Amino acid sequence: MKKMKKYRLPIAIVAAVAFFPLVIFFSYYFGKIYPNVYIDEINVGGKTPEQAVLLIGKNVSTPEKLTLESYEIDLASLDFSYDINHTVQAATAVGRTGNWLFDIKTIFSLLNSKKEIGLRYEIDDEKLTKQLSDIAGGVIVEPIYPSAQIIKKEVVINPGEKGVDVDMPALKLAIGQNLSLAKNSPISIPTKEIDPSLDADELTAFESRVEKFVGKNLTLTFEYQEFFYNDNQLAGLLAPTGGIDEQKLQEEIYEVTKSINREATNPVFVFEGGKVKEFAPAKDGVKVKTDQLKSNFEGKINALETTDEKHFSLTIPALSSPPEIATGSVNDLGIKELIGRGTSRFRGSIASRVYNINLAASRLNGTLVKPGEVMSFNAALGEVDKLTGYKEAYVIKDGKTVLGDGGGVCQVSTTLFRAALNAGLPIIERRAHSYRVGYYEQDQPPGLDATVYAPTTDLKIKNDTPGHILIQATADTKNMTLVFEIYGTSDGRVATTTKPVVTDVVPPPEDLYVDDPTLPAGEIKQIDYKAWGAKSRFNYTVTRDGETIYQKTFNSSYRPWQAIYLKGTGPAN
Template sequence: MFNKKLIKKLKTKLKKIRQSRNFRISLKISGLLFFFLISYLILFLGRISPGIYVARISLAGKTPEEAVQLLSQKIKTPSRIILVGENETFEIDLEKTGFSYDFVKTARAAYELDKTGNIFYDLYKRAVLPIKNANLGLRLSFDEEKLSETLSVIAGQASIEPVHPSVKLVGKNVVVEKGQKGQELDTEKLRIEIGQSLTFAKNDPVVLSIKVIDPTLTDEEGEKLQGRAKNLINKRLFLNFEYETYSLRENDLFKFFDPKNEYLEESLSVYISDLALKINREPQNPNFIFEAGRVREFAPAKDGVKVKEELLKEMIVGNLRTLETSEEKILNIDVPFEATSPEIKTGDVNNMGIKELIGRGSSRFRGSIPSRIYNLTLAASRFNGILIEPGKVFSFNQILGEVSAETGYKQAYIIKDGRTELDDGGGVCQVSTTFFRAVLDTGLPVIERRAHAYRVGYYEQDSSVGFDATVYEPTTDFKFKNNTPGHLLIQTYSNTSTASLVFEIYGTSDGRIATTSKPVVTDVVPPPEDLYVDDPGLPEGTTKQIDWKAWGAKVWFDYEVTRDGETIYEKTFYSNYKPWQTIYLRGTGPAQ
């Protein structure tokens, strides 16, 4: 029992001795660490800590000022940097890019690396740096604009434009080009690598980072694209706005194809943006100046228009899908838009009932000789700005006046005495024909109208056969009556670039609706054989065409005007076109 108590006392005493010894050792170690820490702080007060390098140059123990001096001595600012590609080498003149090192900022960054103000982080950093060194980069700067210009030039030389897949209709065949690979310089990555090289003063060539662009199609993708394109052969998509129509044919529609997916968003957006530029407009207030019984200046009020581009894109895509997957040949889209009303309406600037557009007619004259275009433009100008009183019967010939060289007309082809010949005023019938179409669109009663002796190709460029009206003073006139509540104002527009003539009729709408039936064509007769007439006035061996062939036919269509569901006027128009032969003069005279 005695021994056990003694042993227990001895153990307790030994434990206390050991604890006292460990405490003294710990205290001594802590004191030493504190001493070294204070010594370290005093030794490197205002200086860069050990273990800190810049571009592999030790700055330990240096003040920021001394570090600047050392870096200036050790680091030479390069005048150029070499870029190496697979088959070519480029050199950048760094002076032209505004390149420079900033040693002051570099030294300051090195000094402040372990002096953040966070005492625990800073102490940890100072303890670790001698073991795990920090190699900082040099601070540098460029003229960013000049550097971008330099890299842009290099990119242009190092890049190869890819050839994107395409499909087009050549004749009757669908041709698919599968595309070719290209490459482009990764300028952002190159900029980083140039910075890395200069930051650490490596002075080694920088390898160009090239990205391969591969838009090419596989055989399977090419066949699929060709199949899609074949589904659109002989199909059309028309975009309609007011009186303009924008036609998209096969090759136009093919541009919207995404060779690897469905449709190209970018191509659709570009097309729609360009279309919107043509259509969009600000609201327009009207202009109306009446002098000497005629409107000298007129511009109707117009709503402001802004195309709903996203909606139009959806509509085009939907119609494209329909054309691709159905038997439909032609689809029409009314261009969607937002309208903004002008501050003043047309009816606010006159007391004659000229409020709105109530009728419009148009025709084309592609292929006309210059003198004919001159004449029809001159004749149309005679009608621009005229006012027609309510209840008045209008005579075309009365307003047109004399047609002769004395009144400014040139010689062009007319139908006279059963043949086509040159005479003053050829082309005037294009004006009466266009006016006739505007009157039909307005819903006015036609008092007098006569068709041409034979079919004229100009009048069927944008219209069905039978919608023409000839005039010839004093025997043939075109007349109609203004049975609307107000005056009618006539506006004419001749556009030689589009070979189009337009008549617009402004007035007061009383709710009438005019319709014309599809023309009925019967008794079609082919043209007679070509006729050659001997002419001693032409040298022997020469020919001169003086007439052109046309098919004969009888044509009629119905014209009906209704208001509130009741018919207020109706008429059937008849045309009897004779077959016309080509006539040549054949020279029989002496050679010249």
């Protein structure tokens, strides 16, 4: 026991001797920055925070510009400034984390090596990003991503090309290091290669996939809308390395959805002066089931790739919600629902013809036909001439195609004829054109046209339904389509038309050239266009409760038509 007491005193003395320097060290650096701590190569060790702030403030200057290779950025435009107080706080915190083991280790390391603290600063990151993006625009080389086209049944593959992009995170890191160390040396712009190109095996596999779509197509339908994808468009949806390009497919679905989705709307019915001035039927709200559409879309694309089928149709899945008010609730004329619809296209029409189609459609829009009444197209439309607003466009007159007032009106009568057939209404009078007109065969076979020419040639339709019928016409001059809709009361009738049978096809006569002294010699001007002759026939049947209530066969005979050119024989200009 005495021996242990004998050793305690020397141990205490040794401990006191060892601890005394630490007491001196911590006492000296109390409230001061530990030794060997540097800010911008300035030793702030042993300084109080206040002393360090003054020292750094006197010796550190704010740079004016940031140099990125050949580009310069004015730092003032980025609201740049050094935060000296924050920087000194960071220096003061060295060795003072609260973790004593870690702090002791840090302090001992400071006795042998210096610790550099980067300058803290403030900068508008949004403005910096904007300027860096502008600079990157001069550095970036856009890659060319692989793509496929089907042109005239030939597959064309672009394998893609490498590109160069700016490594923005690395660039911002380099800028941060440059500013925190108060350096003003030029910074290299870090770049990275982007290589989306296909190797030989991938190229062969991609081409093989695309070839399976040649001559194939897909149609998405909803109500009366159609979205048609030909082989080239389908090829564009394929991912070059396999599967379907998700982003492109989502973009297509977005466009489809945007065209279909709608809120439920209540009807509008304004009746003035014996004519409906404003009408809009009640419409269900519609919301496309996008997940199901995507799944079905992908399924049809895969089916086209893996089978020999040339065409698939897909009905777009959607949810519907009814309006608060039904169409029949806003009128007592029997205008309750859509009973018939007809469409036509007029792509390639000259401007005056498009104008006349739009004008004639607008004048028939809102026409009411009483129960039992026979509607005359010519009477409902009124006079067609310059005085009533029509322009000159090509018409068939006296066996020739000539410029005449109201060219294009037959597009309107043809479309109304198709709507009446769809509605199951009796056609009292209808005549086909003298020769086949290309506009009417853009979406239908020959035989579904109806010509008019007042006062001799008319289209007459009877309303044999229980209530009035309302005729609505819409000309879409952007997409070159015309739509007629007939509203009324459905009595359960069902209309069917057989596919027109085309016979006795006759080629057009040889082109005819007629000398014209009013044209300079050598000038050729086409004034008529060739058309094949043919006969067309289809049957029209209307039934109700299984009983035939109306039946008619429509025959059309089209003469072959030669192209006619005027050949100038007059003095040369």
